[in-house]
Amino acid sequence: MKLWVNGELRDADTARVSVLDHGLTVGDGVFETLKAVDGRLFALDLHLDRLVRSARGLGLPDPDLDEVRRACAAVLEANPMPLGRLRVTYTGGLSPLGSDRGDDGPTLVVALGETAPRPDSTAVITVPWTRNERGALAGLKTTSYAENVVALARAHQQGASEALFGNTVGRLCEGTGSNVFVVLDGRIHTPPLASGCLGGITRHLAVEWTGVQETDLPMDVLRTADEIFLTSTLRDIQAVHRVDDRELPGAPGPVTAKAMRVFAERAAADF
Numbered sequence: 001m002k003l004w005v006n007g008e009l010r011d012a013d014t015a016r017v018s019v020l021d022h023g024l025t026v027g028d029g030v031f032e033t034l035k036a037v038d039g040r041l042f043a044l045d046l047h048l049d050r051l052v053r054s055a056r057g058l059g060l061p062d063p064d065l066d067e068v069r070r071a072c073a074a075v076l077e078a079n080p081m082p083l084g085r086l087r088v089t090y091t092g093g094l095s096p097l098g099s100d101r102g103d104d105g106p107t108l109v110v111a112l113g114e115t116a117p118r119p120d121s122t123a124v125i126t127v128p129w130t131r132n133e134r135g136a137l138a139g140l141k142t143t144s145y146a147e148n149v150v151a152l153a154r155a156h157q158q159g160a161s162e163a164l165f166g167n168t169v170g171r172l173c174e175g176t177g178s179n180v181f182v183v184l185d186g187r188i189h190t191p192p193l194a195s196g197c198l199g200g201i202t203r204h205l206a207v208e209w210t211g212v213q214e215t216d217l218p219m220d221v222l223r224t225a226d227e228i229f230l231t232s233t234l235r236d237i238q239a240v241h242r243v244d245d246r247e248l249p250g251a252p253g254p255v256t257a258k259a260m261r262v263f264a265e266r267a268a269a270d271f
Contacts, residue, residue, distance in 0.1 A: 005108075009074050035234060039077070042271060051088060072088070081114045085113050092107075120239055164222070171191065173191055188211070205266070227256045
């Protein structure tokens, strides 16, 4: 496997960044995960736009998008595979220990790993920890992912593939790496960005393509919703057949199934 590190392709066993990189020492970085199908990336422009927004939100200099595009193309060419997860990571770079940034400039890494299609439905749990909708990182896709690691580990312990968070005022927010949608009386709803959730690329397209309504939702909507589904880069649209101890038999339900079909058709045309 070959990776792009700071301007060039390198073999995986020689690809290196400093142990003093701010992305490692304090989680000072942003990233994007893109779906790669036979060497083609889905929604690249949307992902790059969000990469810039996240970098600006952290106060990092704007990434050189021409270099990012070159890096993505080089990594895809060097690592052919039918379905891959391409990750662009952009950090504060070599810095002194502590929260202050150094002057050496940012680090850019692009890597690609093989993945497999997700099943049509999955199980999720809710967790007692909250998203801070008023925090400095709200809405940014940063490398500060430790709370997601903890929550996802709990989900796996309970036979689920995702954990769902509320926010500090008890409203439904998002998953560790996904956005959440519910169907109420035949209409699809998802928490607004003001809830503190990440503005997912798949979420954005699902809202645009399937007529989703952004609604401030209580956590207990997961106990009563007719259908529930998740969106993310690698899930696309994935139905939920269990939330905690509540079973949703027949998932994907009719509204979710239609959304899945519409998304698949539109996404195929946009590659």
